[in-house]
Every structure is written in structure tokens, then in C-alpha cells.
Amino acid sequence: SQLGWRFYDADDYHSLENKKKMAEGIPLNDEDRIPWLCALHDVLRREESFRQAAVLACSALKKMYRRVLVSGASAIEGNQPEQPGEAELKILFVHLDGPFNIIASRLEKREHFMPPELLKSQFDTLEAPSTPENFITVSVEKSLPEIVLEIESAIFQG
Numbered sequence: 001s002q003l004g005w006r007f008y009d010a011d012d013y014h015s016l017e018n019k020k021k022m023a024e025g026i027p028l029n030d031e032d033r034i035p036w037l038c039a040l041h042d043v044l045r046r047e048e049s050f051r052q053a054a055v056l057a058c059s060a061l062k063k064m065y066r067r068v069l070v071s072g073a074s075a076i077e078g079n080q081p082e083q084p085g086e087a088e089l090k091i092l093f094v095h096l097d098g099p100f101n102i103i104a105s106r107l108e109k110r111e112h113f114m115p116p117e118l119l120k121s122q123f124d125t126l127e128a129p130s131t132p133e134n135f136i137t138v139s140v141e142k143s144l145p146e147i148v149l150e151i152e153s154a155i156f157q158g
Helices: 018-023 029-048 063-075 100-109 116-125 144-157
Strands: 006-009 053-059 092-097 135-139
Touching: 006 029, 018 029, 029 053, 029 063, 092 144, 100 116, 135 144
Parallel strands: 006 053, 092 135
Antiparallel strands: none
């Protein structure tokens, strides 16, 4: 990115089983997603250890999924933090919000292992971020430069 931040696409970290399941039109469940989110937490943790800021494109649909990105496996009930006193990652969640039809038409144009038919299950699963989560909501109906500007100003003024 122009900020010199590393970019990661969460889809690159799905297991073959997850990709196969989605390709067959079967929605992923919590059990499928938790190991994937823990792996993504580890990627972000590694970047933080190098003092490297990063952008992660990820469908963290539920509040619990976002907790796993912030805290790793310790966010899941009954799991103790691996290292005592390990600080939570500082993440600003950007909720790209928009109507189903616009997102569906964009998904159809993408080369992707997830068939557009699964989009409804994602909308059904979505728990939009809410206080006290650290988030901003940005409309996907804005132009890309406007979206980028809105995110940048939230980061640098927030």
C-alpha cells in the first residue's frame, strides 16, 4: 500500500478443506473458521513484533471472530492466554458496509473459490461491529479514493 503497510488477504490462509467446502457451496461454521482466524492472529502478531503495520482483508463476520483476531486462541472460552500478560493486538476493524445487490455484483466479477450463492449465508451470519469494538463503518457505495481517505483519516486522527 502507499502507506508502506503489508497487505494480507485472509483467503490465502484457508485450509484446503475450507476451500473445498466453500467451492461446493457449503457455508463454513465456527469450527472451520477458528483455526483460520488463529493463524491470521499469528500473522498479525508477527508483524507487530517487527513493528510493521499491516492491512488484513478478512470476512470476520462475528464479534467472536474479531476477538480471536485481537487475542488469538485465548479469546475462545476456556482457553488461557499462551503467554501471561501478552497484550491484545491493536486492530481497527473497517466494516465495509453495503447493500446485498452491490456486493453480490462485485463478487460475481471476482475470480474466487467461493461461489456467489454463499453470500447470503455470510449476510445471515454477519454481526456488525458495535461498541466497545474498535471499528469504523465505511460505505462500499463510495469511490475507492473516498474509502481509502476515510480509513486513513480514522487511523491518523484516531
